[in-house]
Amino acid sequence: MEDFLHHEYVIYIVNTAAYIFNAFVLFFIGKVSYQLFNPKIQVKNELVEKDNLAFAIAHAGYFIGILLAIGSAIIGPSNGLYRDLFDITTYGLLAILLLNISAIVTDKVLLRKFCVRKEIIEDQNAGTGVVEAANAIAAGLVLMGAITGENHTGLPGYVTALLFWFIGQLAVILIAWIYNLIVRYDVHAEIEKDNVAVGVGFAGALIAIANLVRYALAGDFVSWSVTFTDVGFEIAIGIILLPVMRFLTDKILLPGQKLTDELVNQEKPNVGAGIIEAFAYIGGSVLITWCL
Numbered sequence: 001m002e003d004f005l006h007h008e009y010v011i012y013i014v015n016t017a018a019y020i021f022n023a024f025v026l027f028f029i030g031k032v033s034y035q036l037f038n039p040k041i042q043v044k045n046e047l048v049e050k051d052n053l054a055f056a057i058a059h060a061g062y063f064i065g066i067l068l069a070i071g072s073a074i075i076g077p078s079n080g081l082y083r084d085l086f087d088i089t090t091y092g093l094l095a096i097l098l099l100n101i102s103a104i105v106t107d108k109v110l111l112r113k114f115c116v117r118k119e120i121i122e123d124q125n126a127g128t129g130v131v132e133a134a135n136a137i138a139a140g141l142v143l144m145g146a147i148t149g150e151n152h153t154g155l156p157g158y159v160t161a162l163l164f165w166f167i168g169q170l171a172v173i174l175i176a177w178i179y180n181l182i183v184r185y186d187v188h189a190e191i192e193k194d195n196v197a198v199g200v201g202f203a204g205a206l207i208a209i210a211n212l213v214r215y216a217l218a219g220d221f222v223s224w225s226v227t228f229t230d231v232g233f234e235i236a237i238g239i240i241l242l243p244v245m246r247f248l249t250d251k252i253l254l255p256g257q258k259l260t261d262e263l264v265n266q267e268k269p270n271v272g273a274g275i276i277e278a279f280a281y282i283g284g285s286v287l288i289t290w291c292l
Helices: 002-037 043-049 053-075 081-110 116-122 126-147 157-182 187-192 196-217 224-253 259-264 271-291
Strands: none
Touching (some): 002 081, 043 053, 053 116, 053 126, 081 126, 081 157, 116 126, 126 187, 126 196, 157 187, 157 196, 157 224, 187 196, 196 224, 196 259, 224 259, 259 271
16 A cells, blocks of 8 residues: 555656646747747846846746646646646647737737837836736736636637637727726826836736636636627626726725826826726736636
8 A cells, every 4th residue: 555655656746747847848938939029139138138127027927928828737637647748738839829929919909009119128118018918917817718627619629729819819909998998098108108007007907807708718618609608798897897996996995096196197106006906907807706
């Protein structure tokens, strides 16, 4: 009996080491892929020589997105070491590709009124870096939901993951548009002016909606109709969540102060207020997923 337990323990340790090693390989591939997608950016120079905080935030968000995507494959039901490693590698490579595409979406859609790369690399605009990081984390959350659970439709898992990522990006774009409508200032203009507080609050809204989409996608994939209904329901909740949580932030989390005044109507924008706003959105989305 003791020999059997020792053997099982050795297998457990070997499997754990294999998963961790595989994850680090994927992180290395992610690093190389980032450089391929951004050949004009010298990562080491930005992080070490220029101490570029904006780039560091955006780059960290990119790797968090990868972590979330491959983590969902690791923590799911085991199908044997070799099959698990194949799934982790497959979804990890897909996540790396999609996260680099998500950065393009940030540049061309979410922050389309200015050049994201210029703001992060030349101007070291931390607010822009936070938004790019948030979109990468949002993509990672959506992929996490898409990968979790069993697929009963017969479609390959990477196909459904790709389609759900696309749906998640559409949801993020929709929420970004609605966010611009409910606030009393031009989000693009404020972020371009290096307003980190506005960037942080906006980033919180993006992550919050992605977390709701993740929740809708998590679990077994039975049919498109069921999944689309769940995702549509969560997006609707997210649309309601934004103005409600912004109101509650004003009345409860920042009593006696106006959130807009703290973010844009003073000489030095209050980054702390932006963090509180982001927390309200993300915390609200977490509470909703716990209660549903």
